[in-house]
Amino acid sequence: MKNQTTQQTAKSLPLAALLLIALPAVAWAHVSTGEIGGILNGLKHPVTGFDHVLAMVAVGLWGAQLGAPAIWLLPVTFPVVMAFGGMLGLMGINLPGIEVCIAISAVALGFMVLSEARPNLWAAAFLVGFFAIFHGHAHGTELPQGANALLYSIGFVIATGLLHATGIAIGLVHRWPAGRLTLRAIGGLVSIAGLAFLWQALV
Amino acid sequence: MRKHFQIAYPIKRATRKFNVPHFRPRDFRPGFNQRFRVLFFQLAVVLLVLSGLPVPAYAHLTNTGFGPFYDGLAHLFLSPADLMHVIALALLAGLRGPYCGRVILFVLPPAWLAGIFFGFLLAAQATIPMAATALITFTLGVLVAVNRPFPPAVVGGIVVIVGLFDGARNGIDLSHVASNFLVTAGIVCALFIFVSLFTGQVTKIRAFWAQVSVRVAGSWIAAAGLFMLGWAARGIN
Numbered sequence: 001m002k003n004q005t006t007q008q009t010a011k012s013l014p015l016a017a018l019l020l021i022a023l024p025a026v027a028w029a030h031v032s033t034g035e036i037g038g039i040l041n042g043l044k045h046p047v048t049g050f051d052h053v054l055a056m057v058a059v060g061l062w063g064a065q066l067g068a069p070a071i072w073l074l075p076v077t078f079p080v081v082m083a084f085g086g087m088l089g090l091m092g093i094n095l096p097g098i099e100v101c102i103a104i105s106a107v108a109l110g111f112m113v114l115s116e117a118r119p120n121l122w123a124a125a126f127l128v129g130f131f132a133i134f135h136g137h138a139h140g141t142e143l144p145q146g147a148n149a150l151l152y153s154i155g156f157v158i159a160t161g162l163l164h165a166t167g168i169a170i171g172l173v174h175r176w177p178a179g180r181l182t183l184r185a186i187g188g189l190v191s192i193a194g195l196a197f198l199w200q201a202l203v
Numbered sequence: 204m205r206k207h208f209q210i211a212y213p214i215k216r217a218t219r220k221f222n223v224p225h226f227r228p229r230d231f232r233p234g235f236n237q238r239f240r241v242l243f244f245q246l247a248v249v250l251l252v253l254s255g256l257p258v259p260a261y262a263h264l265t266n267t268g269f270g271p272f273y274d275g276l277a278h279l280f281l282s283p284a285d286l287m288h289v290i291a292l293a294l295l296a297g298l299r300g301p302y303c304g305r306v307i308l309f310v311l312p313p314a315w316l317a318g319i320f321f322g323f324l325l326a327a328q329a330t331i332p333m334a335a336t337a338l339i340t341f342t343l344g345v346l347v348a349v350n351r352p353f354p355p356a357v358v359g360g361i362v363v364i365v366g367l368f369d370g371a372r373n374g375i376d377l378s379h380v381a382s383n384f385l386v387t388a389g390i391v392c393a394l395f396i397f398v399s400l401f402t403g404q405v406t407k408i409r410a411f412w413a414q415v416s417v418r419v420a421g422s423w424i425a426a427a428g429l430f431m432l433g434w435a436a437r438g439i440n
Contacts, residue, residue, distance in 0.1 A: 072415045076348065076422040083429035090433030150283050153430030157423045 042155020060167015085136025106194025113187025275389020297405025314366025322374015347421025
């Protein structure tokens with residue numbers, strides 16, 4: 001009886017969700033400003049640039065490949081150093097070749113996954129941190145007009161962390177022999193996509 | 204199925220023999236995992252659809268409409284800088300165990316209250332720069348991320364400093380509000396409730412991966428603090 005009730009409840013949930021879509025929506029004139037605008041724009045920003053997404057997911061993939069403690073050290077290094085890069089940008093300190101370095105980051109991190117490179121932990125953290133400065137500098141400074149700066153920053157950091165977590169989740173296939181090959185293939189694809197972005201940045 | 208009966212039958216027999224309530228762990232129920240997976244999937248679909256619903260923009264987030272006490276209760280949860288500091292302090296104290304958890308529970312609300320009254324006194328002259336808030340956010344994030352074995356006195360000292368600082372910031376903001384004593388009472392009650400619930404949960408953490416997650420959260424707070432420093436340097440609040 002209990003099982004039947006649970007099954008019925010489970011079946012009715014998607015129906016209820018679909019009905020919610022049909023609810024009349026009020027036209028809100030200012031959805032992208034203030035607190036809501038700040039956090040939504042911050043969450044959205046890192047996922048709107050595919051070159052950034054590739055590099056951030058690749059950090060997670062490489063961390064999963066390297067195992068503990070790199071699996072959490074690399075995704076901690078990236079957002080913190082990225083925020084430092086963002087701070088440099090906000091303070092008006094310019095860096096040369098930002099777009100090129102972002103594309104190179106995808107190529108390099110993809111290559112690390114492809115070759116299953118196992119450098120010293122600090123060397124890996126340094127490499128990830130170096131590229132993170134350029135990612136932060138490029139995207140951390142673009143606060144939309146009227147949005148809350150603090151919530152934008154929080155949203156930006158959370159989205160970046162979640163992209164790393166996605167990479168780690170994908171990278172967990174590393175425990176199986178076929179997964180290992182798949183992971184290296186994904187690294188190769190990231191590198192190729194990074195080369196395409198590099199070409200775009202140079203031409 | 205066979206395995207289920209092999210495990211469950213001796214348990215049933217033993218419980219009948221000693222006349223105790225029949226104990227049947229959830230995992231022994233056939234099909235439990237399957238039902239859980241289906242329910243989880245359905246919930247995920249609902250959440251996905253809900254996330255697509257239109258979100259209204261509220262211009263005055265602190266005005267709950269229930270009066271000043273409830274405005275005060277809501278104030279903590281609608282002030283991102285305050286909330287982030289409290290979360291960071293709760294994580295810092297929770298990682299150090301139950302004793303530090305009790306320290307923050309009974310030290311932070313009084314320190315915050317003292318800070319608010321201090322802010323009331325300063326209101327006419329003072330403004331607190333965003334850079335100071337950002338620096339505290341960054342420092343607290345780093346302290347959580349490094350997870351050093353600070354003694355309870357040090358944790359207590361940090362809690363007092365941050366409580367006084369954020370309380371003073373609240374006091375300066377609230378000095379022009381009518382019924383600000385009721386708002387203050389609401390803020391302090393919200394602090395006590397939030398800290399007791401949140402720190403309690405962090406204190407219970409034993410699994411290594413969960414402790415790492417707390418430290419990662421600390422690094423994210425530090426990163427947000429760095430960004431805030433940048434915004435402060437640019438003069439944006």
